[in-house]
Amino acid sequence: MPHTVNAVVVTAQDAPATLEKIIIPDPGPGEALVDILTCGVCQTDQHYQKGLIGQNYPYLLGHEATGRVTAIGEGVTSISPGDKVILNWRAVCADCRACRKGQPQYCFNTHNATQKMTLTDGTPLEPALGIGAFAEKTLVAAGQCTLIEDTKEEHDAAIGLLGCGVMAGIGAAINTGEVARGESVAVIGCGGVGTAAIAGARLAGATTIIAVDLDPRKLDKARQLGATHTVEAGSTDPVEAIRELTGGFGADVVIDAVARPETYTQAFYARDLAGRVVLVGVPDPSWSVELPMIDIFGRGGALKSSWYGDCLPSRDFPMLVDLYRQNRLDLDAFVTERIRLDQVQEAFTTMNHGDVLRSVVEIG
Template sequence: MVAAAKDAPVTVETIVVPDPGPGEALVKVQACGVCHTDLHYREGGIGDDYPYLLGHEAAGVVEAVGDGVTDVAPGDFVVLNWRAVCGQCRACRRGRPWYCFATHNATQKMTLTDGTPLSPALGIGAFASKTLVAAGQCTVVDAEAPATVAGLLGCGVMAGLGAAINTGGVGRGDSVAVFGCGGVGDAAIAGATLAGATTVIAVDVDDRKLTWARDFGATHVINSRETEPIKAIRALTGGNGVDVAIDAVGLPEVFRSAFYARDLAGTVVLVGVPRPEMKLELPLLDVFGRGGALKSSWYGDCLPTRDFPTLIALFRQGRLPLDKFVSETIGLDDVEESFARMGRGEVLRSVVVLD
């Protein structure tokens, strides 16, 4: 599935996938979620290195590996990730590989049949029957998990879960507010619930999304078109505000609401992706006087080899409702319409199932 030019409808094309070279893996894709990031690529919101091979929330089976690959082997069921850590940069050497500053992708390019090189979305390009990735982008998980569910850990669901658990450090008895209840926000709600938060407040402008948020563990919901959210959140937390406020939208006004909706010494986590032109203005005295922490969350600060197998295990135990994120399964021909349904807020995730 290729985006040939800015705002052009995506099309199904025949592509050429090289045999894996050193450090690379060839993966037969079984399922891939349709993420907002794919739409941003199509719209030119990430770059202009067209044509793009879209798709990155994927799971499948390794078909072949190149020289020097030891962590995965043909036949392994894997979830693809877009941050293959290098193990050598200053973050990795300090024992913080989830911050790796030199993540990498496959060296070889996939192409159209005329030789035109393709830019794979987030270094993956999984709206295809097969894709070539760096072997470090493959994380082996329990093969009993459905690919339609497992693949969602590859981006949005992991980003939200990790924003709550890894970045926000939500713990037992905490209070949490999540602003924006799409896939990432609902994953943050699920993560906060899993971590033991006792008050989980969902904030959105769409009552349908607030209903979904309850399915993932929200104890209270606020429609911010109808109710001022900061006052409502304080009313639900004894006048104090929440321990952790998560902005899953990425708008300055939403971040301001999250900032003022938290308790003294509380934490604000930005996981929604802002546009380049956006600016944030806050009184510096309030930043100082309220204490706590303002954090951004990169991919949920996850380490795929640590987090993906654990989350799949929790799903298999019935403790993490990953299957509730799947609104529909579709074919490659339906991706363009799924973008429209996403824009209308009708789905959490459409998932492409490949033969």
């Protein structure tokens, strides 16, 4: 029978995110019904609100979530009711050209639930990143549920952030940037994703980790998560500062977690010859960057984009949860505040002011 639950919806471009009643069907073949426990407030959700991702309103927001499976549809064998899961937006299909090449981390045809959740008047909802987790329950494809060992309730808020932002940042360093022991890394932009990239660089064994931001508060948090040096970009040229801190050469890996034309240009020129630039921030679709082709050729190396930290959730989420349990990855440091489901719109404002790494909605 259908389930009526509270959820956060945005009905039109730039409309406020409001708490609404929605209808969720029982899971069909290949689907799972999940009780949401926690969900982080990510800038991607606000991108949906602003129309920067699509125009398929109304959107059911939220995607950085932990939950507990309550029901499964026909043919589902990977999870069972009662399992604790982190939701992911890369449920690999195993059949697209990336999967067939043995690169499921780039799956081009990830699965989502087939059935639609709706408003009470029957209007179909488009769930953010195929998840829609600012809700008491949500319906997803079973492959979007990454099974983890049961954790203490107080840890759920931190662990859920692996579902998007923290995984994107850590993966940008480890998977995409392929940071190696002893290398130097610079991260431009120290919000949630950038600070996670710093934590990832530390896990990978980088010995020089340079955090760049305009906000001294974010630089303080970056030091807590592993930065060895900080650069306040408002008073110092980031390119010159990064070069000075790396013997005049530039960093082996520079990660742009802001995704503006000016920060990408800084990343390009702040890397060493044959170094790697990784773009992990999500740019405005209207922006473009211009670089002299002779510089692209002459500097060598690689210019890479990081999709979801190039992660494979079934491989990476459990590993990072284990590191958290071993006190080798401080996920708690990313949780700035815990809020209610009806406070998401306020959390967007707090996020825009730079006051948090993550606000996390607690539901279950």
